[in-house]
Amino acid sequence: MRQRIALVFLLLLAGACAHTKQKKPTEQPQQTVQPPNIPGQPPLSVFPAEMFAPGGVKKMQEALSQKGFQVAADGVFGPATQTQLQAFQKQQHLPETGMPDQDTIRKLGLNPEEIFKSKPPPQKGS
C-alpha cells in the first residue's frame, strides 16, 4: 500500500515538472467493442450504426434523398445522416431522436426487417 502511494506521488511530481508541455488531443480510431451475440437471441448493438443489416444504411440514405432530405449514400451512419433523419422525423411528426426506429423506417417506405439486423429464422424441423 505504501509503495502504491509512493508511486502515485512520484508520478504526480514528475508530471508537475512537465506540466507546461502543450499537447494535442490524441485522435485514436473508434474502438468498436461488440457485445457478445448469443446464438438464437436478437443481436444487441452498442451504437445505432450497429443496428443495420449490410446495405441497410445505404437504403435508408437513398430513401431520405428521395423524400427530399439530401444525404450522400455512402453507407456510413454519421452526423450528416442523423441530421437529415431528424429533419425527416420532424416533418412526419415522429419523435425527433435522429436515430432510426421502426416507424421512421416504415414512413421512409422501407421494411424494418430488411434494414435492421435480426436473428436468423428457426430451421425447419427444429
Place this chain on the structure above:
Amino acid sequence: MPSAERHHRRHRIWPWILGFFVLLIVAIRVAADPLARHFTQQALDKVEGYQGSFQDVKISFFPLRYSITHLKLVAKTEKSEKQAPYVYVEAAEGHVLWRDLLRFRVIGGANIDRAKVTIAIPPSGQKQKVKPPNLAETLYSLFPFRINRVALHRDELLVLDESTPNVPLKSRELWIHDIEATADNIASRGHLTRGQPATIELKAKVQRSGELTLFMTSDLLAKGLNFAGESSLRGLNIDELWGFMAGNTKIKPVHGTLSAFTAFTCVHNEISATVKPVLENAKVAPVDKSLSSEIEGTLADVAIKLTRDNVPGRNANVALIPLKGRVTNPKAELWPTVLSVLRNAYVNAIAGGFFNVPEQTNPTPQGPVKQAAQAFNPKKPMKAQPKQGK
C-alpha cells in the same frame, strides 16, 4: 305461388336487418365517448394516493384509437389545490391496428405529447409525503392492451430538491426537457418482435445548455438482464448544476462545461461499461468564507489545474472509468481511472466523444506497475482490466 311469396318476404326483411345494424353502429358511436370517460375516471380513481382528472376522452374506430387530453395526477395532501401535479399530460393516445386485432393480436402503441412529471426530493430525514404511483400500471389501466411501442414528444421531467430551502428555487431544479423518445418491440413476445431486440432511443435537453442522448437495445426474452447501448451528455454548463448539488458540497463552480460519454453491455446480469467524464475550462471556488470552504475550494481548484491537459481552448480534465460487476452493484476500477486522469494531463490528451468508449480490456490481469507503464506510454492504448473472479 308460395315460393314467390317467401321470396318477397325475404326481400322485405333485409331493410329491417340493415336498419338494425345501422342503428347499432350509431348507438355504439354515440355511447363510446361517454363510456370511455366513465371507465377512464374509474381507472384514475384507483390510483392510490392521487387524484386523477382529465379534460376529455375520445374514441375513434377508423383507425382504432383512444385519446385523452389534459390528464392530471395530483397527490392527495392538505395542499392538493396549490400543488403542482405529479403528472400532467397534454395529450396521450393509444392505438391498435385492425389487421392485428383481426389476427387476435391485441397489441398496439401509445403516443404521449407534452407530458410533465415532477419529482420532489424531500428534506433529509423526511420521507416523501405520498408514494409515487406506478406509471406503467396507470398507463395499462388507460390503454388495456399490450403496448409494443411508446413514442414521447416534447415531454419534461423536473426534479426539485426540497432539502436546500436556502438555495433559490430555480437553482434547485434538475430540468430535463424537450424529451423525444421511442421504445420499440417492448411487448416481449417472440413472434411479434421478428427477431429484433427491444430498442430505446432518446434525445433531450438538460437544464439550459446540456444535450442528452441515449440508445439501448435489449433482449427481453433472454434469461436475466441482457442489454447494450450508449449514452452521452454534452456541453452542460456546470454552474447550472450547482444549485441542485449545493446541499452536498462546499465548492461552487465559477465556469466550465461538463460532458460525459458511456457505453455499456450487460449479459446475464453482468455489466461491463466505460464512463468518460470530460470537464472543460473548469474553475471552482469556495461557496462561502468559512475556513473549511476556503480550504476545500482552493484544493479542488488546484487539483483541477494540475490534472488538466492544458490544450488551448479545451483545458480538459478527462477520466476513463471502467465499471464491471453485477448490474445491481457494479464496481469502478480505481487504478485505471487514476492513471487515465494522469495520462490525459501528462502524456496524451484523451479525445472527447466516444473515442476509447467502450475501452478495450486486457486479456490478462496486470499489476499497478505494468498498468502505469502502459498508461504512460504514448504509443500504447489504455485498457481496462478483466474482471477478477466473482
